[in-house]
Amino acid sequence: MERRKAQLNKDIELINSTLSKTASDKRVTLKQLNALRTQIRLREEKISTINSEIRLLDGQINENVNQVRSLQSQLTQLKSDYAAMIRFAQKNQGSYSKLMYIFAANDFNQAYKRLKYLQQFGEYRQKQAKYIEDTQANIKNKISTLNKNKREKDHLLGDQQKEKNTLGTAQSKQAKVVSSLTSQEKKLKQDLAKKKRDALQLERAIKQAIDREIALAKKKAEDEARAAAAKAKAEGKVAPTTKTSTGSVLNSTPEAAKLSADFVSNRGKLPWPVANGVVTEYMGVKKIGGVTVNVDGWTIRTNPGSSVRSVFDGTVSIITDIVGSTMVMIKHGEFFTVYKNLSSVSVSKGQKVSTKQTIGTADGQSEIEFHIYKSKIEQDPKYWLTPN
Incomplete structure (x- = not known):
């Protein structure tokens, strides 16, 4: 929970830098609204994390309180037993001495046993005294831990209240932004229409590139099938049958099939395309000012000039400019x-890349788009990338 809270603080700081940059802009933008929504989501998650920490501390406090009570009860019993032992020793001290008790034995064996009994009695008294000291020290440590837990809880409660106050401010600001966007409905619709056109242009470019890859793989598979058939005919054998589905075409070589299988086996464990970033737009349908928008892929906010890296081993398929920004597939x-949205690229078409290898840098807006496709079917990155 501490690690998660630290990560949330970093993400909130990253989003705050976005908001501070847009604060001077008098015209409200969708980017500003997305940043506010992200900030609110992160703060709500941080409050939830703090609540979990408080519940955990409450459990530890209750456990320590019960342990202190149990130890105090044990200490009372130990002191009572020790006092009774001392009274018994004092009461019987004048009746006979230890030597007389030993010499009064009937034989040597009984005398030895009496000697051992006196030694064990003395050792037991020492052990009981040690038990009392240890129990007192244990109680002291538990009380110290309990006080520390209570201080931590007080700190968390203060942090929680601070986050709630900040959250309230952010929610009020978001309401104003939404209201402002709604009042600028014509401009909002124009921005959303442009956003939709850009998304469609990107989708067409991606699917055309995938179609080319499928066509190349199919041609290669057909050439290999013809060669195999000719060889089989020459040897008087039956030609092997080949599959023609898109998936089998793209996996027509052992290397491609293994790469696909490895990609699937890393589902939910793929690294992020940037070392430090926060999602400002998730894949799915959302409403903005009463207008429904279908969002493809993820938009990830990162630091200016951050390196963008490949999430898995592969081969660079295309590098092209789409809607005024560079895209690598x-x-x-x-x-x-x-x-998408790279300002520079450090790889070339056809180059093999490895997991986490840098392929370029984020553009001046510090927001990249990231998409995953299985053949021509888009996948939601949240099921493939490592949870942040």
């Missing part, structure tokens, strides 16, 4: 990953 067997 990497082929991983029958899977494809797309990285």
Whole structure:
């Protein structure tokens, strides 16, 4: 929970930098609204994390309180037993001495046993005294831990209240932004229409590139099938049958099939395309000012000039400019990953890349688009990338 809270603080700081940059802009933008929504989501998650920490501390406090009570009860019993032992020793001290008790034995064996009994009695008294000291020290430590837990809880409660206050401010600001966008409905619809056109243009470019990859793989598979058939005919054998589905075409070589299988086996464990980033737009349908928008892929906010990296081993399929920004697509067997909004690219078409290898840098807006496709079917990155 501490690690998660630290990560949330980093993400909130990243989003705050976005908001501070847009604060001077008098015209409200969708980017500003997305940043506010992300900030609110992160703060709500941080409050939830703090609540979990408080519940955990409450459990530890209750456990320590019960342990202190149990130890105090044990200490009372130990002191009572020790006092009774001392009274018994004092009461019987004048009746006979230890030597007389030993010499009064009937034989040597009984005398030895009496000697051992006196030694054990003395050792037991020492052990009881040690038990009392240890129990007192244990109680002291538990009380110290309990006080520490209570201080931590007080700190968390203060942090929680601070986050709630900040959250309230952010929610009020979001309401104003939404209201402002609604009042600028014509401009909002124009922005959303442009956003939709850009998304469609990107989708067409991606699918055309995938179609080319499928066509190349199909041609290669057909050429290999013809060669195999000719060889089989020459040897008087039956020609092997070949599959023609898109998936099998893209996986027509052992290398491609293994790459696809490895990609699938890493589902939910793929690294992020940037070392430090926060999602400002998730894949799915959302409403903005009463207008429904279908969002493809993820938009990830990162630091200016951050390196963008491949999430898995593969081969660079295309590098092109789409809607005024550079896009790189990497082929991983029958899977494809797309990285858009790069200001520079450090790889070339046809180059093999490895997991986490830098392929370029984020543009001046510090927001990249990231997409995953299985053949031509888009996948939701949240099921493939490692949870942040």
